[in-house]
Amino acid sequence: MIIKFFANLREITKDHEITLKLENVKVKDALLVLEKKYGRDFRDVVFDPEGELYVRILINGRNIEYLEGLDTQVTGDDTVSLFPPVAGGSHAEL
Amino acid sequence: MKGYMGTVLRIDLDRQNAEKQKLDEQLARNFLGGRGLGAKILYDELKSGTDPLSPENILVFAIGPLTGTRTPSSGRHVVVSKSPLTGGIAFTSSGGTWGAELKRAGYDAIVVKGKAKKPLYLWIEDDEVGFRDAKEHWGKMISQSDEGIKSETDDEAKVLQIGIAGERMSRIAAIINEKYRAAGRCGLGAVMGAKNLKAIAVKGSRNPEAADSIGLTRAASRAMKMISESGVTKEDGGLNSFGTAVLTNIINASGIYPTRNFQTGTFSGAEKISGEAMAKTILKEKTACYECPMECGRWVKVEKGKYAGTEGESLEYETSWAFGGECGVNNLEALARANFLCNEYGLDTISTGSSIGFTMELLERGILSKEKVGIDLRFGNDDAMIQMIEKIAKREGFGDVLADGTKAASKKIGKGSEYYAMQVKGLELPAYDPRGAVGLGLNFATANRGACHVSGYTIAAEILGAPLKADPFDSGESKVDLTILFQNFTAAVDSGVNCLFLTFAVGASEYAEMISSLVGWEGYDADEFLRTGERIFAIERLFNKREGFGRKDDTLPQRFLKEPMPEGAPKGRVHPLAEMLDIYYRKRGYTEEGHPGKEKLNELGLMD
Numbered sequence: 001m002i003i004k005f006f007a008n009l010r011e012i013t014k015d016h017e018i019t020l021k022l023e024n025v026k027v028k029d030a031l032l033v034l035e036k037k038y039g040r041d042f043r044d045v046v047f048d049p050e051g052e053l054y055v056r057i058l059i060n061g062r063n064i065e066y067l068e069g070l071d072t073q074v075t076g077d078d079t080v081s082l083f084p085p086v087a088g089g090s091h092a093e094l
Numbered sequence: 095m096k097g098y099m100g101t102v103l104r105i106d107l108d109r110q111n112a113e114k115q116k117l118d119e120q121l122a123r124n125f126l127g128g129r130g131l132g133a134k135i136l137y138d139e140l141k142s143g144t145d146p147l148s149p150e151n152i153l154v155f156a157i158g159p160l161t162g163t164r165t166p167s168s169g170r171h172v173v174v175s176k177s178p179l180t181g182g183i184a185f186t187s188s189g190g191t192w193g194a195e196l197k198r199a200g201y202d203a204i205v206v207k208g209k210a211k212k213p214l215y216l217w218i219e220d221d222e223v224g225f226r227d228a229k230e231h232w233g234k235m236i237s238q239s240d241e242g243i244k245s246e247t248d249d250e251a252k253v254l255q256i257g258i259a260g261e262r263m264s265r266i267a268a269i270i271n272e273k274y275r276a277a278g279r280c281g282l283g284a285v286m287g288a289k290n291l292k293a294i295a296v297k298g299s300r301n302p303e304a305a306d307s308i309g310l311t312r313a314a315s316r317a318m319k320m321i322s323e324s325g326v327t328k329e330d331g332g333l334n335s336f337g338t339a340v341l342t343n344i345i346n347a348s349g350i351y352p353t354r355n356f357q358t359g360t361f362s363g364a365e366k367i368s369g370e371a372m373a374k375t376i377l378k379e380k381t382a383c384y385e386c387p388m389e390c391g392r393w394v395k396v397e398k399g400k401y402a403g404t405e406g407e408s409l410e411y412e413t414s415w416a417f418g419g420e421c422g423v424n425n426l427e428a429l430a431r432a433n434f435l436c437n438e439y440g441l442d443t444i445s446t447g448s449s450i451g452f453t454m455e456l457l458e459r460g461i462l463s464k465e466k467v468g469i470d471l472r473f474g475n476d477d478a479m480i481q482m483i484e485k486i487a488k489r490e491g492f493g494d495v496l497a498d499g500t501k502a503a504s505k506k507i508g509k510g511s512e513y514y515a516m517q518v519k520g521l522e523l524p525a526y527d528p529r530g531a532v533g534l535g536l537n538f539a540t541a542n543r544g545a546c547h548v549s550g551y552t553i554a555a556e557i558l559g560a561p562l563k564a565d566p567f568d569s570g571e572s573k574v575d576l577t578i579l580f581q582n583f584t585a586a587v588d589s590g591v592n593c594l595f596l597t598f599a600v601g602a603s604e605y606a607e608m609i610s611s612l613v614g615w616e617g618y619d620a621d622e623f624l625r626t627g628e629r630i631f632a633i634e635r636l637f638n639k640r641e642g643f644g645r646k647d648d649t650l651p652q653r654f655l656k657e658p659m660p661e662g663a664p665k666g667r668v669h670p671l672a673e674m675l676d677i678y679y680r681k682r683g684y685t686e687e688g689h690p691g692k693e694k695l696n697e698l699g700l701m702d
C-alpha cells in the first residue's frame with residue numbers, strides 16, 4: 001500500500017511517499033509499522049496527549065472517520081494519506 | 095458608542111462633494127458594519143433595476159467595530175455594491191492595512207455615488223477630503239500608480255485602487271489595495287471604473303477607543319492565545335508554514351480539486367504547485383495583514399527561467415488553483431506570473447482563471463477554434479494562459495469576450511457553451527468540486543453573491559474536520575443546518591470586520607466578547623452575534639429578490655447535477671441539490687421561492 005505524508009509531517013518522516021508491503025491490515029496496525037520506522041516523534045504528532053487521533057487519515061480519499069476509524073481495513077492496493085491539521089478550525093465552538 | 099468612529103463619509107462624485115454623516119447606534123447594533131452595513135445602505139438607497147455600471151449605482155467601503163483595534167487580524171475592509179457580474183448584491187473583502195487606516199482617519203464607511211467627469215482619486219487625511227486629478231495614474235500598472243499616488247499625497251498613505259481592467263470596466267475586475275491585496279470577487283473594480291474613481295488614498299492619526307479597555311485586552315489576548323494553540327493557526331502550524339495553499343494536497347487527495355474546468359476532481363500536478371512545494375522553491379518570506387499573527391501571506395520571487403523577475407505577495411490557494419488545476423498547469427512559476435499580472439492589472443484571479451479554463455474546455459471540445467480565440471489556449475499551455483490574462487485586462491481580441499466573465503461569454507459564444515460556464519448567479523466557482531462536499535455545494539447554490547466559498551466555508555467541517563466534523567457526502571438535515579450556521583456566522587464575521595481565517599481558531603462567543611467590551615453594548619452575546627449574521631444574510635436576499643432573484647437562481651452548473659464524478663473518493667456522485675434546497679428554505683424560514691417569509695422578517699426586525 002502507498003502511504004503519503006503531507007505538510008509538517010514531512011519534517012518527521014522526511015519522506016513524501018512510501019510503499020509498505022502490507023496486506024489486509026487495520027489502519028492502527030499500519031500506524032504501528034510507521035511508528036517503528038519513524039520513531040516516537042511520529043507517534044506524538046499522530047495522536048494527541050490524550051491518545052486521540054490528531055491527524056486526518058484518508059483511505060483512497062475517504063476520511064476514516066466515516067469508515068471504521070482506526071479499525072478500517074486497508075489492502076495492498078489502497079493509498080493512505082496522512083495530514084496534520086492544515087486549516088479549518090480549532091476546538092472552538094461556533 | 096465606542097469602538098466605532100461614529101462617522102459615515104458620503105461622497106458625491108457628480109458635484110465633488112464630501113459630507114459627514116453620524117452613524118446611528120441602532121443601525122450599528124443591527125448590522126454591525128462592513129458587509130452588513132453596506133447591505134443595509136444598498137437596500138435602503140439603491141433603486142431596483144439600476145444598471146451596476148451607471149452613475150446611480152452605490153459603492154460602499156465599510157469597516158466594522160473590530161477593524162483597526164488590537165483584536166487579531168483586524169485590518170480588513172469590505173466593499174459592497176450591486177455587482178456588474180451577477181446583477182445582485184456584491185460584497186467583497188480584502189486584507190492588508192487599508193481598513194485599519196480608514197478607521198484611524200475617523201470613518202466607519204465611505205458611501206460613493208455619482209460619476210466624476212474626469213478620472214480622479216480621493217485623498218482622505220483625517221477630516222480633510224480632497225478630489226484629485228487622476229490623469230497621470232490612469233492606464234498605469236498598479237505598482238506604478240500606487241507609488242505615484244503616494245508621491246503626490248504622503249509616503250505613508252494606504253492606497254486602494256483599480257487597474258487597467260477596472261478602467262476598462264471588465265466585469266471581473268478587482269479593487270486592489272497596497273499593491274497585493276484584492277477585494278476581488280463580483281467585479282466591483284468595474285463599478286469604480288464606471289464612476290471614474292481611480293483610487294482612494296487614506297491616512298489617519300486617531301485611535302478608536304474601547305468602552306472597557308481592560309476587558310478588550312483580555313478578550314483580544316484570549317483570541318491570540320487560541321490562535322497560538324491551534325494546530326492550524328499557530329506559528330509553524332499548517333497555515334503559517336505553507337500559506338493557504340496548504341489546502342492543495344488535502345483537497346486533491348479528497349478528490350474535489352477542480353481539474354481542467356471541473357471535468358474531474360484529481361489533478362496529477364497538485365503536489366508540484368502545493369504549499370509544500372512553494373515553501374521549498376519560490377517562497378521568500380511570510381507576510382501578514384494588520385495585527386495578524388497567522389501570517390498566511392507569501393512573498394514569492396522567481397529567480398530563473400522565463401518568468402524570472404516575477405516578485406510580490408502571491409499565490410493564495412484559490413489563485414494557485416485558478417491557474418493551476420483549473421487550467422491544467424503544473425508550473426508554479428507560471429502561476430506566480432499569472433497572479434502577478436492579475437494584481438498589476440487589477441483582475442479577480444478566480445474569475446480570470448475560470449474564464450480561461452472555460453475557454454480551454456471549449457477548444458478541447460471543438461466549440462471554439464484556435465483561430466477564433468487567436469492563441470493556442472490548450473489545457474496546460476502556460477504561455478497561452480499568461481498571454482490571455484493580458485488580453486482580458488486590455489480587452490484585446492478574444493480577451494474582450496472573457497473580460498465580462500463566463501456567463502456573459504457563454505451567451506456570446508452560444509453553441510451549448512453555457513453548460514461549461516462554471517458559475518452560479520454569474521460568479522465563477524472557486525476551488526472545490528461540490529460533488530464531493532455537498533454542504534459547500536448547497537452554499538454555492540444559495541450564497542447571495544453567487545458561487546462563493548467564503549459565504550459558508552463548510553469545507554472546514556466536511557474535509558478538514560474542525561471545528562465540527564461532518565461527512566462530506568451526507569446531505570441530510572444536519573448538513574443543511576451546518577451550511578446555514580456557517581453562512582450566518584460568516585455574515586457576522588464579515589461585518590465585524592476581521593479576517594475569516596480567525597474563525598479557524600476563534601468562535602462566536604469570543605467575537606461577542608470582543609465586540610461587547612469594545613463597544614459597550616449591554617448583554618451582547620454569541621446568540622446576538624449569530625442572529626445579526628442571519629439578519630444580514632436575509633437583507634441581502636431581500637435586495638436580490640427586488641432584482642428578480644429567486645429559487646431559479648439558487649442552483650449549480652448542470653455538470654454537477656448530471657455528470658457523475660469520474661474518479662476519486664466521490665466517484666459516481668452528483669450533487670443532491672434538489673433534495674437539500676427545500677429543507678434549506680424551510681429551516682431558514684424562507685418561502686418556496688427562496689425569499690425570507692413574513693414571520694422570519696418579523697423575527698429579524700426587517701419588516702418595514
Ligand code: SF4
Nearest residue numbers: 167383386390593595
Ligand atoms: S490570516 Fe492571512 S489573510 Fe487573514 S489577516 Fe492574517 S495574514 Fe491576512
